[in-house]
Amino acid sequence: AQTVTQSQPEMSVQEAETVTLSCTYDTSENNYYLFWYKQPPSRQMILVIRQEAYKQQNATENRFSVNFQKAAKSFSLKISDSQLGDTAMYFCAFMKHEETSGSRLTFGEGTQLTVNP
């Protein structure tokens, strides 16, 4: 079974600064996907960024980028130019590649990020 660990329950950052959220995972699979989702107080789960394990290049989406270290099983999220609207719970999630059967997301426990003005 896969496990996802987010060791930082809470973090805070000043507006316009950069922050990095950590995530490690444990798997014996070689082909998988990693995701970061954010969940603001409305509790709507919103996709932030996605990484395919076979791709060596780190994914980026505007102010959001990841540092994917496959050998170390590490998948951190960097948020640049933090904005007040980035305040949310951030979840790291793992999905095993499946050709025939269904696929599931395995989530970490989350990191509550607060952006201060």
Next chain:
Amino acid sequence: DAGVTQSPTHLIKTRGQQVTLRCSPKSGHDTVSWYQQALGQGPQFIFQYYEEEERQRGNFPDRFSGHQFPNYSSELNVNALLLGDSALYLCASSYRTVRSRETQYFGPGTRLLVL
């Protein structure tokens, strides 16, 4: 482009009752997954439906059952409700491609309170 929708948004039930939650996937998606999220925790996978069949199931008792309709919408049924079933129930939809490049998009959730 309509996103994932869920109904109802909130629900209050008493122990022992049964509940049905509904989900309509994002336009073009054919796969629906259900998750339970207790307060302060990450979501836990319940099951996934594709082609009207349950394809994978998480560690949930048989009291949790589901269905997928020909239009890809889905229902989650929970029988004999327990206090511990109080949670946010999230539905996620995705498109199952040959390479299984499934990115799951979530609905707003249904908040269930069992008294």
